[in-house]
Each structure stands twice: as C-alpha cells, then as structure tokens.
Amino acid sequence: MPGLPPNAYALLGLLVFDANSSESGGMTGYELKQRADFTLRYYWVSPAMSQIYSELRRLATEGYVAEVAGEGATRYRVTPGGAEALQSWLFEGEVGFPILKHPVALRLLMGRLSTPEHLQGMLGEHLDDLAERRADLQGVRDMLGDDHARRYAALVADWGLAYYDSETRIVTDLRERLESMD
Incomplete structure (x- = not known):
C-alpha cells in the first residue's frame, strides 16, 4: 500500500466521485479545491491550493492520476492504479484517532x-x-x-x-x- 498523506487520499476520493459522473472530463486543481471546500470542510481541513497542486504532482508521478488532454487548465482523472490505492487505503490503512486542534x-x-x-x-x-x-x-x-x-x-x-x-x-x-x- 502506498504511503500517501491523507490529503492525497482525499483528492483521490474526490476524483473517484467525479469519475462516476457521466459528463466527467476530469477536474482541474481549482475545481478540486472548490469541491474540497464544499465537502471536506465539515470534517477535514480543506487543503490549500498549493497543497492540491503538490499532491496532484505526487499522484501523477506515482501513476495514480493522469492528465487529461484538452484546452485550458490541466485536468486530472484518477487512474485504475489510483482507484486501487484508494481502495487499499480504505480497507487496509490504519484509521487512526482524530487529533483535536481546537x-x-x-x-x-x-x-x-x-x-x-x-x-x-x-x-x-x-x-x-x-x-x-x-x-x-x-x-x-x-x-x-x-x-x-x-x-x-x-x-x-x-x-x-x-x-x-x-x-x-x-x-x-x-x-x-x-x-x-x-
């Protein structure tokens, strides 16, 4: 199982949800940030734009996301390897105890x-x-x-x-x- 930080798995999860959409052409880093702000902020710290782009670079290097050819901003899609890494994390990864920073x-x-x-x-x-x-x-x-x-x-x-x-x-x-x- 890959040793990715939780934010990387959160982005993979958002991309997997997007991949299930019938009109999906992938998501840009900006769109991932918007989706993270809308969904993750209630129970997880929504990553900063710089974190999103650094995680996307890491995920691309590992082969877990692929860039989608097109016009304008770079779009990303989860690869089968990325979906498998996310599944491994969900089933095999240690859950851990939440850290309260209040x-x-x-x-x-x-x-x-x-x-x-x-x-x-x-x-x-x-x-x-x-x-x-x-x-x-x-x-x-x-x-x-x-x-x-x-x-x-x-x-x-x-x-x-x-x-x-x-x-x-x-x-x-x-x-x-x-x-x-x-």
Whole structure:
C-alpha cells in the first residue's frame, strides 16, 4: 500500500466521485479545491491550493492520476492504479484517532490570563460560529436528500450535525460554569 498523506487520499476520493459522473472530463486543481471546500470542510481541513497542486504532482508521478488532454487548465482523472490505492487505503490503512486542534479550547485553557468577560465573549462568538456552520451543513444535508448514491455522504453530514449540536451543548455548559466561577 502506498504511503500517501491523507490529503492525497482525499483528492483521490474526490476524483473517484467525479469519475462516476457521466459528463466527467476530469477536474482541474481549482475545481478540486472548490469541491474540497464544499465537502471536506465539515470534517477535514480543506487543503490549500498549493497543497492540491503538490499532491496532484505526487499522484501523477506515482501513476495514480493522469492528465487529461484538452484546452485550458490541466485536468486530472484518477487512474485504475489510483482507484486501487484508494481502495487499499480504505480497507487496509490504519484509521487512526482524530487529533483535536481546537483554538477555543486552547484559549480557554489559558483563561486565568484573561478576564471572565472576554472568555464569555469568546465562547459566545464560538456559539454563533457553530450555529452558522450547522446551518450551512444542514443545507448540504438537505441537498443530499435520501438519494441512495449519496447515502454515505448523508451519514457524514448527519454525523457533522450531531457534532455541532453536541459542541453547542458543551459550550453552553462551559459558559454557565464560567459564570458561576465569578
């Protein structure tokens, strides 16, 4: 199994989904970035444009993607070897445990250097951000509907919605606890 970084597998997955489209002529790096921003951002860090192009170069060198001839920007398609590498990663790769990088939690950890009012404001802003992200994701979930071909994406969207609901409950509780600490 190839030792690719998770972003490479994410791009292969996006290209595999695109390959299943009847009108697919491959995707440009820009189109992959747009698709990543629309889909990955709810549960994975969407790669920067520079990361996308460096991963596409790596994947092309490894034979996992091929450039599609045409006019304009370079388009990429997943190769059979790329689809096989993605399958190997899905079935044989170690899943790993998620790494929580939470800037709000990090700042709260250092709360004794701040003020209760500032921390309350920070947590309040985080609640607003959660509500906005949840509404965005609800729109995606509504768009996915109950289409059998999109059932796994719908499961992930449902997971994300439950995550936002849980995070909202946690932060609301933290604000109440912070208030009682005054």
